[in-house]
Amino acid sequence: MTAHSPDLISELLRGMRLSGVKYRRIEASAPFGVAFHQASGRAQFHFVSHGTALLRMESGATFALGGGDSLFIPNGNAHVLLSDEQAEVTPVNAFPSEAICNTVCAISCEPCPERENTVIFSGCMDFELGGMQPLIKAMPEVMLVSRLMSTWPEIHPLLAAMERESMTRQVGYAGILARLADVVAALIVRGWVEAGCGKAAGWVQVLRDPRLSRAIYAMHQQPGVNWSVADLAREAGTSRSVFAERFLSATGTTPAKYLSELRMRLAVQYIRHEHQPIETVALRLGYGSLAAFSRAFKRIVGHAPGALRESIPSAEEI
Numbered sequence: 001m002t003a004h005s006p007d008l009i010s011e012l013l014r015g016m017r018l019s020g021v022k023y024r025r026i027e028a029s030a031p032f033g034v035a036f037h038q039a040s041g042r043a044q045f046h047f048v049s050h051g052t053a054l055l056r057m058e059s060g061a062t063f064a065l066g067g068g069d070s071l072f073i074p075n076g077n078a079h080v081l082l083s084d085e086q087a088e089v090t091p092v093n094a095f096p097s098e099a100i101c102n103t104v105c106a107i108s109c110e111p112c113p114e115r116e117n118t119v120i121f122s123g124c125m126d127f128e129l130g131g132m133q134p135l136i137k138a139m140p141e142v143m144l145v146s147r148l149m150s151t152w153p154e155i156h157p158l159l160a161a162m163e164r165e166s167m168t169r170q171v172g173y174a175g176i177l178a179r180l181a182d183v184v185a186a187l188i189v190r191g192w193v194e195a196g197c198g199k200a201a202g203w204v205q206v207l208r209d210p211r212l213s214r215a216i217y218a219m220h221q222q223p224g225v226n227w228s229v230a231d232l233a234r235e236a237g238t239s240r241s242v243f244a245e246r247f248l249s250a251t252g253t254t255p256a257k258y259l260s261e262l263r264m265r266l267a268v269q270y271i272r273h274e275h276q277p278i279e280t281v282a283l284r285l286g287y288g289s290l291a292a293f294s295r296a297f298k299r300i301v302g303h304a305p306g307a308l309r310e311s312i313p314s315a316e317e318i
Helices: 006-014 130-138 155-168 173-194 202-208 210-221 229-236 240-251 255-273 278-284 290-301 306-311
Strands: 017-028 033-036 042-050 053-057 062-065 070-073 079-082 097-099 104-109 118-128
Touching (some): 006 210, 017 255, 042 173, 070 173, 118 173, 210 255, 229 255, 255 290, 255 306
């Protein structure tokens, strides 16, 4: 990372949200195989609190997991958790489940008292990065916490607390587990970004280019300003033509289209999660009228902004 990237990284992490989370406490003994189907737009989180498991991605990549291991699958790729390669696989939704609290249910995969059980705390969630949503597509299919342990030792006590809560099952443990999992998932994402985003290419060039970072950070800080290419080039400290070419190469889009899409991603966040009035959001994002905002929203998002109000789930649905 460059010396100028931290502001943009902070912007990314500030906009990160894990919402609509549904967790499962899965207890199984060998042989077992639990399948998780593709969940487009939703991330998956797994924490092995006891025992061992094998993670096999749809791509064929496999990872051996032991007690204390956790991982994040940012793009919701299909995968299975197995006791061994030959284990029979069953979709996770096919197992009977029992609600523990409003966000956590328990699944028992025919545990055998004569064998050591594997206990996995698993979650499926909406994963958003606010205005920097395109970065999610650049993330690897699996992000392992084990690769961050030496650099971010603060993860250790969180994992230890998760293991303790999952195994002792004291009063209120399910809610505490869910909150700890949220924090661990956020730390995994932060670790990946601060470590330079691995070998990712494409949009990640933005984080590695201090001049682009300054310009895009300005758009994120003031999305209601009608930024011109010349304005952004001045922020970047380059000529208009050089900036436009470098921006298109890194992001695959133009500054005007990027700004429009940024505004709509923020609009969804403001309306759906912060429950702001649509008229207020329109003015906040630089639109002179509600009609102009609604036209832009429908063109980019695919439906009118009012539909977000209708799609907000009730507490019972979450």
